Amino acid sequence: xxxxxxxxxxxxxxxxxxAGHQNRRAGxxxxxxxxxxxxxxxxxxxxxxxxxxxxSHHMEEPGNLEVGFNPSFAKPKGGNSFLGTLTEYEYGxxxxxxxxxxxEGAAVRNExxxxxxxxxENRIRPLAGSHWINPVFYFExxxxxxxxxSLKEVVGFDSQSDLAEPVSEARQEKERELxxxxxxxxxxxxxxxxxxxxxxxxxxxxxxxFGYAVGASRPLAxxxxxxxxxFCRENFRVGLEMYGGLGDAHHFTARGTSHYLAxxxxxxxxxxxxxxxxxxxxxxxxxxxxxxxVGVSYEIQDxxxxxxxxxx
Amino acid sequence: xxxxIRWVLKILMVLTFTSGFIYGAAPNHSDHFSxxxxxMLAKANPYSGHPQAVLAGKKLFDHHCSACHGRGAxxxxxxxxxxxxxxxxxxxxxxxxxxxxxxxxxSMPAWSQLPEPTLWQxxxxxxxxx
Numbered sequence: 001x002x003x004x005x006x007x008x009x010x011x012x013x014x015x016x017x018x019a020g021h022q023n024r025r026a027g028x029x030x031x032x033x034x035x036x037x038x039x040x041x042x043x044x045x046x047x048x049x050x051x052x053x054x055x056s057h058h059m060e061e062p063g064n065l066e067v068g069f070n071p072s073f074a075k076p077k078g079g080n081s082f083l084g085t086l087t088e089y090e091y092g093x094x095x096x097x098x099x100x101x102x103x104e105g106a107a108v109r110n111e112x113x114x115x116x117x118x119x120x121e122n123r124i125r126p127l128a129g130s131h132w133i134n135p136v137f138y139f140e141x142x143x144x145x146x147x148x149x150s151l152k153e154v155v156g157f158d159s160q161s162d163l164a165e166p167v168s169e170a171r172q173e174k175e176r177e178l179x180x181x182x183x184x185x186x187x188x189x190x191x192x193x194x195x196x197x198x199x200x201x202x203x204x205x206x207x208x209x210f211g212y213a214v215g216a217s218r219p220l221a222x223x224x225x226x227x228x229x230x231f232c233r234e235n236f237r238v239g240l241e242m243y244g245g246l247g248d249a250h251h252f253t254a255r256g257t258s259h260y261l262a263x264x265x266x267x268x269x270x271x272x273x274x275x276x277x278x279x280x281x282x283x284x285x286x287x288x289x290x291x292x293x294v295g296v297s298y299e300i301q302d303x304x305x306x307x308x309x310x311x312x
Numbered sequence: 313x314x315x316x317i318r319w320v321l322k323i324l325m326v327l328t329f330t331s332g333f334i335y336g337a338a339p340n341h342s343d344h345f346s347x348x349x350x351x352m353l354a355k356a357n358p359y360s361g362h363p364q365a366v367l368a369g370k371k372l373f374d375h376h377c378s379a380c381h382g383r384g385a386x387x388x389x390x391x392x393x394x395x396x397x398x399x400x401x402x403x404x405x406x407x408x409x410x411x412x413x414x415x416x417x418x419s420m421p422a423w424s425q426l427p428e429p430t431l432w433q434x435x436x437x438x439x440x441x442x
Binding site: 049056058059061062063064094096125128134187189190192222225226227228234301305 | 364365367368369371372379380390412413414415416417418419420421422424425427428429430433
């Protein structure tokens with residue numbers, strides 16, 4: 001029914017030609033409509049790791065696009081409760097190279113909401129094959145403001161007082177930063193163990209800041225069942241991650257920094273959508289007491305090739 | 313500050329070139345199974361002949377492999393066919409080894425994130441292909 005509706009809708013759109021400006025515009029409109037329909041109709045496949053902060057060495061499959069929406073809820077001491085949002089678009093450029101783009105926003109109770117910036121990152125896996133420890137290099141440029149509340153990473157002396165700052169003031173403070181990560185990952189008997197070492201620097205001032213994230217996860221079942229199912233154990237993955245700041249280049253220390261411990265569960269639905277949930281608990285007085293993270297993502301197979309086909 | 317940015321750029325360049333060399337040394341398609349460790353060659357498939365494992369393997373293949381290798385493993389512009397002699401005459405342990413390590417240079421992902429029993433189920437399915 002829906003397919004028929006779409007077919008009918010496309011038939012009503014004029015076909016592109018080189019006859020004139022109006023027809024060219026109609027062509028663009030048709031392509032945009034086809035792309036939108038493609039995004040709706042493409043069969044998504046399963047997501048992978050359940051982590052919110054920790055990166056594993058698993059790369060996005062080449063040509064696939066994963067779209068994710070990851071809101072975080074928290075209430076810092078002395079501030080209003082907030083919702084930090086992170087929308088991610090992860091594309092497998094090559095089997096050894098993944099590119100990701102993030103858009104971020106924040107909504108704070110009694111203060112309103114704001115767009116808080118974007119990030120572009122690339123992950124490169126330098127070694128072919130699978131090893132006991134698999135390194136991945138991560139390079140990110142971020143152009144965000146201090147109202148950002150996505151808590152995508154914790155570095156330096158980040159604390160809950162930063163999150164309590166009023167949005168109207170914090171959004172004036174620009175943060176153009178370069179972030180490097182060394183990601184180490186291992187897979188053993190169904191377990192994934194991942195360790196990240198983070199170095200971040202504001203490009204205009206301030207010293208390098210450091211942080212870490214470690215995580216472990218495992219599916220509830222190691223064997224797949226023969227039929228498609230919703231509540232099978234193989235569709236659930238549980239894990240634990242810990243992350244925090246390690247001071248900066250002047251004071252490399254864990255003192256005065258915030259640290260979090262977060263159990264998590266992910267559920268891969270047969271339709272291909274993955275749901276994730278993680279309550280995180282602050283471990284130091286500088287951390288927010290509780291952060292609740294929710295994630296919804298799906299992966300579009302062979303996205304790159306299909307888009308190229310559509311546009312040619 | 314400028315000096316440190318220059319250093320970061322230098323490091324990025326070195327990493328990029330290093331990864332290029334490593335990938336340059338990766339084997340081509342014809343060599344996929346030439347370096348299989350003997351321990352892997354000797355591994356027996358614990359699911360061999362299990363009809364349930366074939367069904368599970370087919371389901372996993374549809375989820376993870378069919379986008380590149382085709383719905384019936386007949387191959388596509390992106391990846392070769394898995395039907396025929398190569399898979400049939402290759403030791404199951406060698407296929408498992410290859411699935412785990414992938415061939416990143418030729419766009420074959422490393423599937424080490426899938427647990428070994430799951431990979432064996434895929435191998436079991438591949439062995440039933442004509």
